[in-house]
Amino acid sequence: MKNRRGGLLLYAIFYLAFLYVPVAFLPLFSFNKSVFIAFPLSGFTTQWYAQMFDDADMLRALGNSLEVGAITATLSTVLGLLAAKALTRYRVPGATALLGFTSLPLFIPDIVLGISILILLNAVGVPLSLVTVIAGHCLICVPFAITVLMSRFDGFDKSLEEASLDLGEGGWMTFWRVTFPLALPGIVSSLLLTFIVSFDEFLIAYFLAGNEATLPIYIWGQLRFPEKLPAVLALGALILVASAVLVVIAEWVRSHGFKDRHRMIGA
Amino acid sequence: MGERIVRFYRRSEAARGLLLLSPTMAIMLAALAAPMVLLALYSFWTQDGYTVNTQATLAQYATSLGRPTYRALFYRSIEISAVVTLITVLLAYPMAYFVAFRVEKTKFVWLILLTIPFWTSYLLRVFAWKLILGYNGVINSGLMSLGLIHQPLEFLLYNPTAVVLTLAHAWAAFAILPIYVSLEKIDRSLLDAAADLGDGPVRRFLRVTLPLSLPGVIGAAVLIFVPTTGDYVTPSLVGGSGGVMIANVIEEQFDKVGNWPLGAALAMASMAAVGVVTFLFVAAMRAASARLR
Numbered sequence: 001m002k003n004r005r006g007g008l009l010l011y012a013i014f015y016l017a018f019l020y021v022p023v024a025f026l027p028l029f030s031f032n033k034s035v036f037i038a039f040p041l042s043g044f045t046t047q048w049y050a051q052m053f054d055d056a057d058m059l060r061a062l063g064n065s066l067e068v069g070a071i072t073a074t075l076s077t078v079l080g081l082l083a084a085k086a087l088t089r090y091r092v093p094g095a096t097a098l099l100g101f102t103s104l105p106l107f108i109p110d111i112v113l114g115i116s117i118l119i120l121l122n123a124v125g126v127p128l129s130l131v132t133v134i135a136g137h138c139l140i141c142v143p144f145a146i147t148v149l150m151s152r153f154d155g156f157d158k159s160l161e162e163a164s165l166d167l168g169e170g171g172w173m174t175f176w177r178v179t180f181p182l183a184l185p186g187i188v189s190s191l192l193l194t195f196i197v198s199f200d201e202f203l204i205a206y207f208l209a210g211n212e213a214t215l216p217i218y219i220w221g222q223l224r225f226p227e228k229l230p231a232v233l234a235l236g237a238l239i240l241v242a243s244a245v246l247v248v249i250a251e252w253v254r255s256h257g258f259k260d261r262h263r264m265i266g267a
Numbered sequence: 268m269g270e271r272i273v274r275f276y277r278r279s280e281a282a283r284g285l286l287l288l289s290p291t292m293a294i295m296l297a298a299l300a301a302p303m304v305l306l307a308l309y310s311f312w313t314q315d316g317y318t319v320n321t322q323a324t325l326a327q328y329a330t331s332l333g334r335p336t337y338r339a340l341f342y343r344s345i346e347i348s349a350v351v352t353l354i355t356v357l358l359a360y361p362m363a364y365f366v367a368f369r370v371e372k373t374k375f376v377w378l379i380l381l382t383i384p385f386w387t388s389y390l391l392r393v394f395a396w397k398l399i400l401g402y403n404g405v406i407n408s409g410l411m412s413l414g415l416i417h418q419p420l421e422f423l424l425y426n427p428t429a430v431v432l433t434l435a436h437a438w439a440a441f442a443i444l445p446i447y448v449s450l451e452k453i454d455r456s457l458l459d460a461a462a463d464l465g466d467g468p469v470r471r472f473l474r475v476t477l478p479l480s481l482p483g484v485i486g487a488a489v490l491i492f493v494p495t496t497g498d499y500v501t502p503s504l505v506g507g508s509g510g511v512m513i514a515n516v517i518e519e520q521f522d523k524v525g526n527w528p529l530g531a532a533l534a535m536a537s538m539a540a541v542g543v544v545t546f547l548f549v550a551a552m553r554a555a556s557a558r559l560r
Contacts, residue, residue, distance in 0.1 A: 008365040012377075015362045019384050019439055022395045025405055029398070037398050038408030083291040090284025098288060102295055106490065109497020111514045112534050115521050116302035119309055119531070139298040142291060193386060200388040203499055207521070216390050223394065223504070236391045243387040251379050 027237035035230055048230040049238075058235065061218035065199050068130055068214060072137040073195035079138070080145025080190055081183070087146075088153040089161075103143045113139060114207035121208070128210030136204040141194035148193060148254060152186025185253045192250035196243050215239070309531035319528065327532030337516065337533065341540055344513040347427055348495040349544075351434040352488050358435070359442035359487065364476075366443075367450035378447070385440030390500055396433040397504045400424040425507020433501050442487040449483025450476070481556040488552075489545055496541045513537045 033043040052058060083102065087095050105113060117136050118128075126132060160182065164174040180187075202216035209217055219235065222228045310327055313320040331337055366377045384392065399405045400423040407419040423429065453476060461471040499514035506512065513533065520530025 008361060008369055011361050012365045015358065015439075016380060018358075018436065019381070022399055022436060023384070023387075023392055025398055026391060026395055036403060037401075037405070038403050039405065040408075040412045079291040079294060082287045086284040086287035090280045090287070092284035092288065093281050095284075098292065102291065104295075104299060107493050108538070109494050109514065111497045111499050111517055112306070112538060113299075113302075115517065115527075115530060115534060116306040117298060118521065119305050119527065120302040123305060135298055138294060142295070146291075196386050200386075200390070202390045216388065219390060219394075236388070236394070240387050240391060244383050247383050247386045248379055251382070255375060 023240060026233050026240060030230065030233040030237045032230070035227055037229055037233070048234040052231040052234045055231070057213070058215075058218060061213045061215045064130055064212055065215040068133050068137060068205075069195045069199040071134050072141055072198040073191045075134070076138045076141035076145045076194045077149075077187060077190045079142050080149045080194075081187065083142075083146050084149035084153050084186075085179070088150055089158060099146070102146055105140050106143050110140070110201075110203040114204040117204070118207045128208055130209065130212050130214075132208040132210070133205045133212075133214065134198075136208045137198040137201055140201065140204065141197050144197060145190045145194050148190040149183065149186045152183050152189075152254070156182045185256075189250040189254035192246050192253075196246050196250075200239070200243060306531050307535060309528050310535045312528045312531075314526045314528050327529050328536065330529060331532045331536045337513075340511065340513045340516060341537060343427065343511075344496045344537065345540060345544060347430055347434070347510075347512065348492050348498075348541075350431050351438065351495050352492040354431070354435045355438050355442045355491050356446070356484060356487050359439060360446055360484070363443050363446035363450055363483075367447055367453075381443050382440055385444075389437060392437050393433055393501050393504050396429070396436065397424065400429055400432075400505065424505055425510060427506070427510045429505040429507075430501055430510040430512070433505050434495050434498065437501065438491045438495060441490050445486040445490065446480060446483040449480045449486075453479045478556050481552060485549055485552050488548065492548075493541055493545060496537065 028041075029037050030048055031044055031046065032041050033045045033047075034041075086092055087099060092098065114136065117132070117139070121128065121132055161174055161178050164178045165171075169177065200216065201214075202220060205214045206217055206220065213221070215235075219232055222232045309319070311323045311325070313322065313324060313326060362381070366374055366381070370377055397404070401407070402419050402421065402424065404424070406423060407416070410416045411419065457475050457479075458471060461475045466474060496512075497514045497517075498512060499518055502510050502512040502515055506515075517530050517533045517537075520526045520533065524530075
């Protein structure tokens with residue numbers, strides 16, 4: 001028995017290594033002096049990071065991505081909140097079908113989502129811009145927001161909201177004073193995760209961005225130029241670290257919540 | 268009239284639920300359903316210079332399915348994705364099993380470690396493999412500086428195997444969660460019961476754990492197979508000419524070539540092909556799991 005556990009643990013460690021080691025080459029070579037991404041390492045430098053931050057196009061793309069990510073996160077979390085509340089608190093006819101419909105974007109290749117929205121925008125005559133990127137990103141972020149928020153709504157007692165209504169609070173006050181604080185860990189988690197999904201998304205933005213570039217589109221454009229690769233690695237390393245930190249915070253908030261707040265409301 | 272609607276709204280739970288759902292559904296209809304309908308319509312039209320001739324025709328489908336290069340790409344895309352799905356699920360199962368059954372206090376840490384890659388940049392994770400497998404890449408330069416080889420190995424990058432390897436890595440996290448969830452849900456007393464009734468560990472796994480976790484396995488397989496058939500980034504970066512997939516030619520129709528109806532037909536045909544394969548797979552797995560019990 002003990003032996004079997006050891007075997008599986010060893011496998012798990014190898015599996016984690018398989019997940020992380022390939023990606024670890026990005027930060028490793030971002031500090032390497034040579035412009036060639038190859039062994040042997042030729043010495044430590046931070047010049048690629050400096051070069052990257054001097055690049056006006058990069059900064060503009062970064063600004064665009066932050067903007068698109070923040071708006072997408074807010075919109076998709078609000079939409080997710082409404083849907084999650086409806087699906088967990090009311091007996092909606094056809095709830096399973098509706099939930100299935102909202103998770104459909106997960107099962108359609110991004111390229112198909114991208115070109116189909118492009119066709120629609122073209123038919124309606126909407127010019128491509130960051131706004132259209134936000135629309136595309138909301139489509140893929142809403143399923144994540146709904147999933148995160150539904151699990152949060154399932155996790156606390158409906159009777160708390162009912163008690164508030166019984167005690168004479170109106171629908172909105174009940175939402176702000178009971179539902180919202182209880183759902184807050186889910187909301188924070190959903191905001192962070194949808195932000196990351198949007199911030200890292202390439203293909204849909206590639207079709208819908210028009211002349212503007214988001215950060216992944218900018219990176220895609222740089223990949224053709226070998227002399228620019230080290231700076232791209234520096235940027236990539238920062239993005240990976242920032243994304244990973246946000247995921248850890250989001251998951252932590254989601255599963256541990258804000259304990260003090262719970263107690264406050266429970267009291 | 269207005270008052271009656273208000274009263275109905277107050278009374279009916281379903282109506283309130285649907286009202287709350289309506290903004291989300293409206294967005295989904297506008298950004299998902301409407302574009303899909305239009306994509307389907309486009310696939311029956313013809314590109315005529317800079318305009319589109321809306322006379323309905325099956326010409327685009329005839330080209331999509333008739334031209335040998337496109338047919339070869341459909342087969343290759345499905346083949347690559349099927350292999351990726353198989354590898355990813357097989358690798359993920361023991362990992363998910365380990366977290367579900369062998370880890371007790373640190374489940375949370377393991378799950379976070381396994382899901383971080385799922386949320387971080389897909390583009391960069393794929394690009395990492397280009398660096399690793401390239402002609403002057405990590406593996407070649409590493410082996411050469413160790414003196415193990417004198418010439419860079421050329422077979423590493425720009426072929427279907429590189430695409431499979433990269434996709435299996437990029438989608439690994441997608442397989443873990445569904446399998447983990449289905450393993451975690453298994454009632455532990457069933458395992459004790461099987462042991463009490465004399466089943467050894469292997470028999471117990473095959474007769475209780477595996478069949479009960481199959482929904483998660485099927486879910487993981489579908490969640491990987493369907494999107495990877497349409498992957499664009501991986502074949503573009505590491506596939507080379509031998510590793511081109513269907514998404515690459517679809518993109519071309521919407522970019523360089525400018526033949527949107529043909530691109531739409533290729534997209535519709537690939538979704539249909541993937542749908543059929545997925546349906547057959549799920550049906551076969553269901554039948555197999557019924558037999559296992």
